[in-house]
Amino acid sequence: MxxxxxxxxxxxxxxxxxxxxxxxxxxxxxxxxxxxxxxxxxxxxxxxxxxxxxxxxxxALPNVGAISGTATACLPGVAGSTSYSVAAVAGATTYAWSVPSGFTITSGQGTTSIMVSWTAMAIQNGISGSVCVTASDACVSTAPSCVTIDYQVAAPVTPGSISGPGKVCSGDVVVYSIAAVNRATSYAWTVPATMTITSGQGTNVINVQVDAGYVGGTVTVVASNVCGTSPTRSKSLTQNFPATPTAILGQKEGLCNTTGNAFSIPAVANATSYNWGITGGTIVTGQGTNGITVDVALLIGSGSITVQAVNGCGTSLTRTLTIKGAPARPDPIAGNVSVCDNTTEPYSVATVAGADSYTWVVSSGSVSSGQGTKNITIDWAAPAVGQTMSVTTANACGSSLTRSLTGITVNNCPRFGMNADQVNLNAFPNPATDRATIQFTSEDNSDYRLRISDVTGRTLFLENGTAAAGLNTKVLSLDGFASGVYNLTIEMNNAQQQIKLIVE
Ligand SMILES: [Ca+2]
Ligand SMILES: [Ca+2]
Ligand SMILES: [Ca+2]
Ligand SMILES: [Ca+2]
Incomplete structure (x- = not known):
């Protein structure tokens, strides 16, 4: 039931x-x-x-055991064959084999033993890789058991040149490599004792740490296979000292009682820091970098700034810049060197950094305005040749070298008896662009001088001529005149008239 x-x-x-x-x-x-x-x-x-x-x-099935058979062989370059086998795995019903390129399975796939063969060309090219086998039943497979194969006819040739830096320093991390060598199955590298191979030994690329105490040496590599080892490829290594810094940039004179003066050098290749020194001042910021700021107090005479580039190999040679508290010699004096007697002419120099005063001396005539500054006027007196003028700058730390302007000629300029308001100097168009028409009136055939000067007093055009009686007309090219305001001056018959000429 x-x-x-x-x-x-x-x-x-x-x-x-x-x-x-x-x-x-x-x-x-x-x-x-x-x-x-x-x-x-x-x-x-x-x-x-x-x-x-x-x-x-x-x-799961039990693991497959080790493969039996010849794993490595140095052979003649002719066709051949060999066998591989494993012990039977309890419960397994089939075995799957794989072989490297160059081997062909001729029998036994699916069983515990296979035969493989190779051609002459295959062995001449070298056969390397793995022979593997996996056991299975209808439900599961094992992990593969493998053996590394190296069948060759000859040792590898010498490796090609080693790539990587030839100049290094302690603390560097670098890579050396060679192109893969035909028929090579492994590579062996050596490096100097003060280097450490951190990874890649056995392969054609290694990573290397440069240790303390490194002073140079040699890196070598050989390629190997079952037939032997190649000749050695070497690369010489030296230290990578930084180059001497190029010239130190910055204001080097007129530093008396100043703060925050910037000095710098272009970055030096391979430098990891910079070592600055100073006499006559104080480094405030930037030590260790390629730019510093400096304070200078009452620096009488001169001091110096030095810098070295530094890296793991050491320091470069020293670059030095001499510094002074006193101002620099002024640049050349601007102004006319051919002037008329009993006239007033402007002269100037560019601003001198750190200068508190400008002292002018003139051999004849006199400074009529601006003494102590960079812009003066001189009243020229009687005609004379070979006249000179000079300017010296100074501050609390001292005086500069003197700048002179020599060979000044004070001319005896003709003068007659005409009043300025009778000259009727005119220019048109005004503003002008590329040319201007100049007109003036003369009572008679008088000598005249026509001058165009800029706002600093620098003469850009000067013409001496003889006027016709009545209206005189001249067309002037203004090529080369920058846009700005100019003084157009005519001197004639002991009279002088000046108007503004604007160039656009
Ligand atoms: Ca039952
Ligand atoms: Ca049952
Ligand atoms: Ca079942
Ligand atoms: Ca079940």
Whole structure:
């Protein structure tokens, strides 16, 4: 009888296969006592444990053992064959082999032993890689067991040149490499004792740390295979000292009682820091970098600023800049060197950094305005040749060298008896662009001097001529005149008239 409603009340003999389970508590095959919820699932295409899944979580196979056979060989360049095998794996039903390029499996795939063959061309090119085998049953496979293959006819040739820096310093991290060498299966590098190969030994690229105490040496590499080792490739290594800094940039004179003066050098290749020194002042900021600021107090005479570039190999030679508290010699004096007697002419120099005063001396005539500044006027007196003027600057730390203007000629200029308001000097158009028409009136055939000067008094055009009686007209080219305001001056008959001429 059968407990059709599975209420636990069963008839004698209901567990037909007598495995302790019935259809009521999960026996999915009551005619086979190896199939029930208490059974272990095995690889057999059957749901042994009655969980509804066939061959789920079956046990793994044992590992495949080591492969037997010749892994490495130095051989003649002719065709050949060999065999590889493994011990049988309990429960495995098939074996899958893979071989490197150059080997061909001629028999035994699927079994515990294979035969492989190679051609003459294949062995001449070298055969390297792995022979691997995996064991399987219908449900699972093992991890592969592999052996590294190196079949060659000759040792590798000498490696090509080593790439990487030839100049290095302690603390550098560098890479050396060679192109892969034909038929090579491994590489062996050496480096100086003061270097460490951090990775890549055995390959054609190594990473290297340069250690303390490094002073140079040699890096070498050889390529190897089963037939032997190549000749050695070497690369000489030296220290990478930084170059001497180029000229120190910055104001070097007129530094008396100043602060925050900037001095710098262009960055030096391979330098990791800079070492500055100073006499006659104080470094305020920037030590260690390629730019510093400097304070200078009362520096009488001269001091110096020095700098070296520094890296892991050491320091460069020293670059020096002489500094002075006193101002620099002024640049050349601007002004006319051919002037008329009894006239007033402007002279000037460019601003001198750090100068508190400008002292002018003139051999004849006199400074009529501006003494002490960079812009003066001189009243020239009687005609004379070979006249000179000079200017010296000074501050609390001292005086500069003197700048002179020599060879000044004070001319005896003709003068007659005409009043300025009778000259009627005119220019048009005004403003002008590329040319201007100049007109003036003369009573008679008088000598005249026509001058165009800029606002600093510098003469840009000068013409001496003889006027016709009546209206005189001249057309002047203004090529070369920058846009600005100019003084147009005519001197004639002891008279002088000046008007503004604007060039656009
Ligand atoms: Ca049963
Ligand atoms: Ca059963
Ligand atoms: Ca099963
Ligand atoms: Ca199952």
């Amino acid at each position: 059968i407990d059709d409603n599975c209420d636990g009340n069963i008839d004698e003999g209901f567990d037909v296969d007598n495995d302790g389970y019935t259809s009521c508590n999960g026996d999915c095959n009551d005619n086979d006592n190896t199939i029930n919820p208490g059974a272990t699932e095995i690889c057999n295409g059957i749901d042994d444990n009655c969980n509804g899944l066939t061959d789920d979580n079956v046990p």
